[in-house]
Amino acid sequence: MAYREIIMRADNITRSFPLSGGGKIQVLKGISVEIPKKSITLLRGRSGSGKTTLINILSALDYPTEGRVLFKDQDITKMSEASREALRRKEIGIIFQSVSLIPIMTAYENVEFSLRLAGYEGDRKERVEKALRLVGLGSRMHHMPQELSGGEQQRVAIARAVAHRPKLIFADEPTAELDSGTARHVMKIFKDLVEEEDITIVMTTHDISLMDAADRTYVMEDGEVVKNG
């Protein structure tokens, strides 16, 4: 694999949660990962292996107990809440496992809303339509989320995550609720995005069949990286 610039690096991340009965549970036990730019990085593992916790920390939704996360040479765990919010609005896109579209907005409005949040300067209409076409939903963009199938909704979520041209997209089990055909289609979209939009994608999955789509894979087990490559 050719050398690639590292866009995000996590050093020695630990994360523990207090238990209701006292004591705590350690979910991440010193994890270090490197995310190369313009790549698809896969975090694979069984449920409970800590991949969602990790991705929440990487995407500035959650804080590690210890360790640091460098994004463009800045430790995002030390940033103010406002800066982290700005980061999420502008530089990061997030796709959730279950569908997380805003139910009161049409597909088009969902995508446009992320542009509004990011303070997108250009022609919003053009950008939204492009993003939706990219995921193959050009024709159904004025439907409400409830009127779309699960796969379609997930694709809207992808369009929403990429529309404001973030540098990094985090996707937590984006294909978990989709059939294999749709899942492959989503992966194809991801690949195209990396090619066309200069985007880096980090995703979690427990599906081995998706491995060949990835540039780099971290296999996690019980809060530790057991294999990478």
Place this chain on the structure above:
Amino acid sequence: MLRFLFQKMLHKKWLVFSLIIGNVLLFSIAASHPMYKEAAVKRMFMDDFTKYVEETNEHPALLSFHFKRLSFLNQPRYEELQERVDGLPDRLGIPYEYNIRFRYQMQQTAVWVKPRSGSPASVTLCLSEMTDFSDHIEIISGRMYEPGLHGREIETVVSESTLIKNDLVVGDTLEFRYLYNREGETLLVKIVGVFRNNKEADSYWVKSPNVMTDNLFISTDAFEDIYSDMNGKAVLHCYWHLMLDTKAITPANRKQLLSETNALIQEFSAEEIEVTKPAYVDLLSNLETKVNKVSVTLLILQVPVLVLLFAFLFMISSQMLSLEQNEISMFKSRGAGGFQIFMLYFLQTLIITVASAIIGIFLGRYMCQVLGSSNAFLEFVSRRSLDVRITSEVLAYVGIAMLISVLMTVLPVISYSHVSIVSLKRNRARVKKSILQRFYLDFAMLAFGLYGWYSFSKQKDDLVLKVMNGDSLDPMLYFSSSIFILGAGLVALRIQPLIVKLLFKIGKKLWSPQTYASLLQIIRTSAKQYFIMCFLILTVALGIFNATVARTVLSNAENNTEYQIGPDVVLKENWKDNHEAIGTIAPESLSYYEPSPARFDSIKGVVARTFVLRERVWVNESNYAEYMGINSKEFGEIVKMKDGLLPTHINNYLNVLAADANAVLVSETYRSVYGYKLGDSITLRAPNNNEYTAVISGFFSYWPTYSATVMEKQGDGSFTEVNQFLIVGNLATAQYSWKVRPYEVWFKMDGSADGVYDFIEENNIDVVKFLDRYEEIRKIRNQTMFQGTNGILTMSFIVILILCGAGFLIYWILSIRSRELLFGVFRAMGMSRGAILHMLVNEQIFSSGLAIGLGALIGWIASRCYVPLIQIAYSSDRQTLPLELITKSSDMVRLFVVIGIVFVVCMAILTRIVLSMKITNALKLGED
């Protein structure tokens, strides 16, 4: 199942709590209506009874039976009558205070055993006896009689008036020539004492001893000894005076009492027993129309708040069900029948309803006490408490309310219990328009309300006449006002999303993400918010409407009364005249002696006083008018005129009068009826035929005490409007031309008329006319109609505030809770907590805030339209002033402060929820 139910209820404790609040309020209002009505009606007739006693000095529940031909030949008949009279309290269902038998023999001639010089040869007197006689007298001279017949001698006591009239003295013995004892000897009656009633006002004395000038009172056994021996030769009169305990007369037994009384009067009359109709028969029958009026008015005033309560229950119940939709669908999918689900909710509702009913009845009792002490809108004073009882009627009302409440809460279940998980998901996608909107029922209601207003406005004069004839105001009027508010509220609900949409469109490009999202939220979920919005609009509109009705009705009545009285206190004394000296009372020859005016200067609490001459004068040899002679300077200091009644300040009128001794101001009716003009000279002739010529220097439509027209009752009972004429002139001129004639003294007091009362009492003033503004106002406020209205409107207002607060809070908290995942998404997309709060504030402003604004507008419009009509029910006969709608800013402040507090509490809770929300947790919620 019960365990499950309790767990479920505990889980939804806030909703359950709201249901209980709603139910408790509902039942307490339902219970308070009959309780208050009964207590108020009772108070009304107790007041009537008291007034009757004050005016006539007679017992209002006195039933007298006069049996004229009692002799010992028909002893059985007497005994039978006695028995029947004794049984009357049972028959009427009212215990008696007194059951007095009074027997006497018509005048018998008697002579003095030892004639005194100058005493007449004989007197005619009646031997009498009365039940419990000795308990009600005191001896003022001599001693009490010894009971019984001693040989041929009996002892007697007499009243002072008997003594004087018949020239008797204590110690005299009279011989009755035609009355004998067993041995055939004539009877000797010895006067041993003089008595009087031992209490000043004692209803025992149907006739005061002072007017019984021929009666010798002897003991009952002496009386019976004498007459049982007379072989039926003597014919006696027997009266039974039965005085019922008026306290035992209740609204519930009053109808039966009336019909029984009428029946027994007929019965006894048919047997030639004279019966006097007790006063309560007329008093209670006259009350009937009054009671109906009060009862209808009070009920109608309560209807809107009852409807709101039902709506509240329906809303909370639906809210609860929609939260439990998942569970219900799950049961369904696992095979639970619709009936089982229905039973679950039915049981839950039953538990809540029964618990609430018990609390509600007692709260209702308390509410009645509060109602009884309401003095004005949102004002309470301590006053004699109402006699509130829990009757079967109360239970019936509560029962009906319970039934409707259960229906309201359980009905939504039926539709939900048919929904399985599959159709549920399908339904969620759809947003339905409300039935009301789909069939344009809102417009229909609005049109109905407006039509009602239009047609009632057109027959306003008829309404006035109807009310003067004692009818209650047409319930349709109140009904149409409620329907108007409802219809307008629903139409406003169509407008509200349009306003938001317009805003959204205008700034679509410019809105910040949070404003954009919040406006979109309102637009896209308007169907879901329909009910709470409707509820908010109605509560605010009704709150304002109620406040305006209460304030206006009372202040209108008070203003009119104040205007008609003039100053704080009016006193006119009876002046001495020279009629005895000249031997005639012809007005033209009478002259009066003016009492010293200086006496008035020492009255405590008087701020100012003036003399006002009021005289009926003969004008221009053609018409009669009321003349008011005033001292313009003093008059101006004492009377107050509301702004707007006269085109300029009343002082300008008074100045015109002061400028010219012969100037007069005359009522506008002179211009319109007789065509008098400014500058016309008119001659004014007083009752003593003295005249003066005055110059018309001004016209007025309003003047203290003056009404341009009055309604006069005609012979056939109908009313016609009659023009009134008033001439205001200078007192000095009138007194100079007509000589000094009795005038009224007008006082301005420093807050109480007590000083004048003391003055009247201490100086033994012979009062011809006395008006006390404070007392009149107090009377108005004490009137059941006003008091009930104020009480009920106040109570409704408070209930509305509670409902408004609870509904608002519950709705928002639930709405936020159900959107936690969405907020997580927003946060994940990089929105700050502040932005989310901002979004919620926006939502509140554009949905609730707008709804409150629209509600206020509707309340205001409804007040403008309907209050002038509704107030007719309260004061039509005294309506002189133009009606002024009173909206007290303090009421509005109260309403909005409560809404503000609820808003702040709501925001505080929301802030807490939003701040404590962990994005990752919120998102995890979505994965379930």
